[in-house]
Amino acid sequence: MTLRRRRLGMLLATCAAFGPARRAAAAESLRLEELMARFAAIPERRASFRETRTFAALDQPLESTGTLLYRRPAYLEKDTDWPQRERLVVDGMRLTETLGDAPPRVLDLGSRPEVATLVEAIRGPLSGDLDALRRVFDVRLAGAWGDWTLDLLPRAEAARLLRSVRLDGAGTVVRRFLLTQPNGDAQQMLIAPAA
Template sequence: MTRPSPRRARGLLCGIGLLLLGLNPAARAAQFTVGELMAALADTTHGTASFTEHKYISMLDLPVESSGELLFVPPARLEKRTLTPKVETMVLDGDTLTIERRAQKTVFQLRDYPEVAGMILGIRATLAGDRKELERVYQLDLEGSRERWTLVLTPLDGRMTRVVARIRMEGTREEVRTVEIQLTDGDRSVMSIRKKGSP
């Protein structure tokens, strides 16, 4: 049997390595970093998006469905307008959360509700591409490629971990398409988002 020259052997090994890299999803995912995702999200032009949300609650046999519109105005204003089944508006502006339904308005300061604040701020910080804010509250785990990625946020704060187990987001390029919030009691919500003009 003829032994290949050292140069040819190195070439064969490199070729095999590249082949394995191409077959290994985890290796491909490593090429798309949290920094790249955050930069893409920060650079995108935000507008109005439609959403459909399903809430899975242990005491109910069927999920609760709602739909409406989302609007994010960087860096700190996030609006969620629920149109069905009941009209409700939630506006997060800075650290103030305002909820309005049936002509009744309630105002909260997020600092007074840290376990809820982290959940809401995590979503807003992701849309803004604010990695520093996210890493202050969460451990970030990213899988996939630029074309199809999954970002999992695991809370670090003890008060928040009593309520939220994790937040899982899926998207393509600079668009967040799905937000799933898993609570520690087993309840969860799944929101599908479609930016206007997206396929």
């Protein structure tokens, strides 16, 4: 095969990958209701994460890695494997936390609305439940299908716990969560779909 044919083949492959249909999909305007409906249609998500927490009281950020699992309608599991094992499971209104080999601690989210707000900041968008999100947050979406940003700005009581929540994604894939507290402490989670 000649060099010219190889270049032509590579050019055709590139054009196919980034052809008019793909460019149009990336440029199409995205509506909040449409994004939430597509999220609601996904029965289960698995992903890996790298989390960085910054605190005003600490000089260095705290980092961790692990896996996430979301299953409709209200199951969320966060398994941290580094630097120490930790497992958080939210099933409906029940949160179970297990640190290393210690016995699990169980918390009823109905009795701890501040913790429930933090849980819903993550679980709410994944469930696609826009009505539930709007009860706690002003919800704003910017961008197009191939690259969007969802901002959750807390209302009333929730504003004591959170300054903002930002999700960045593409299509139905969430790539980043950023939770910022009123004192400036922040939790950023970079997410990659599980292999």
